[in-house]
Amino acid sequence: MFENIQFANPQFFWLFLILPVAIVWYFFKRKKETASLKISSIKGFKGAPSMLAKLKPLLFVLRLLALSALIVAMARPQKEDISTRTKTTRGIDIVMAIDVSSSMLARDLKPNRLTALKKVAADFIKERVNDRIGLVVYAAESFTKTPITSDKAIVLRSLNDINYGQLEDGTAIGMGLATSVNRLKDSKAKSKVIILLTDGVNNSGFIEPQTAASLAIEYGIKTYTIGLGSNGMALSPIAYNPDGSFRYGMSKVEIDEALLKDIAEKTGGVYFRATDNEKLSEIYEEINKLEKTDIEEFKYYNYEEEFRMFALLACGLLMLEYLLRYTVFRSFV
Template structure:
């Protein structure tokens, strides 16, 4: 069946229920429809003429013609639909990710950094219409990927993020500042930074509040995320002789007051991720808060199919009349 077929007036199809009723009526009244001739005997009429046997064909032609007219009244047509989407409000997003040694803490599985990479990758795949850039920071910061619409590049960048690429520390101001620098020339109607950290600003030459003011002036909204459980966690504290990290329990310290300040001043929100599930929920929430408006335009092309049914009905009616007054003509 053609999936693009539809009927403009499908209510007329109910009339098709009359066809079996008319067929039954003809079956039970067919003998009365023929002319009768009363004679004293039928011995000379033992053999029926072929036209008598085939006369019901006339009624069949009429029923098929009527069915075709009913289908034509229902207006069958093919509908071709083409969609065109137009992004009416683009969003440029920079993800500023803390890659300090503390991100290897094991309070999230398998550690904070790997948990973040999994959630961030899923977030990127849910933003097909936005441009995304990646900034990483520890004791200093740098741009791993400028804002781009190529999600393959962004996903590869996230996958390749690892600890030890830059000097250790937590330079929140520099991470935020790098994100602002990436968005300052953006022409997008909405500009967003997702700043994630698990510690306290203790490095860098850019004050976090100064970077916040710059973001505010440029109309950049900042969502801040503090990642880490409440209480203590296994942190890397040293390396053994083979270079393997040594982990010990230590208290989790996150400058939540600073993160709340940054979010409030830029009209964003602050979130706390204490486990893998909560981290995923946070990125899902941000995904809902920052929606790109898409305008979808549908174009419909209708191809009317009722004409063949009208022609068929006309042809069958003509054929019935022709046969009725020629081959099946009655002389009684």
């Protein structure tokens, strides 16, 4: 009955302090309510006590219950129904630029850098439910794998399809960044972000990374850069076997961290270094926290008044008390 009930005027509950005062008053005054008669002897009146006399305090109880119901009615009990609607007030457009050079097949991350990245990136995409995301892949050159879209199923499917061999081998960081800027420059989003990941140094392409960074600055695009690879040596592809598969050997991990830091700093982003699977996952979680989408929530309140039943109960109890007082208990009043 009282589930989800709240009171609009709870201050009226202070009136319940009247009840103990009324009880004390009734205790001391109840004998004066019946007329008294002084006689020399009451032997002729002895007999079984009347049941009505014992039930007479019921009238006072009914009046107290009526007063209690009236106080509750004055406090205005209500049932509250809340409905909510959310609205995205600040959308973010994100382009993930992914290095797909042969070095991304190195096995310092498990099972290799590219596969580990795809898993972590997929989790990141699923978290960004209110944002649009696009994919750019680059090696010796670059292309847009998926334009920015709010359809996460398309983005995840495209991410899963990324593999080595789609482009000529090499690392064109400038090309990857420039293509990403091109995807975002006409965006009307309040915030535009590039997440650029590489495991090498810029050695291909006809656009310098610094030039691409200047374009990002011009269009107000923030760039987070990630250097992927363990410190020192890593088991990487070094040659081809006769069957066309890669031959693996230990090779030095070379990442142009100075360049990646410079790009991030100039564009207002942050540089991260991922040396293992756990660190890579932590980096994407950190970016997810840094780039928050503002959500506006609207709440609608509907109130259903419940005081009427208590007011009617109070009236019913008062009428019952009145009827009993002037019918059944009339001779005792």
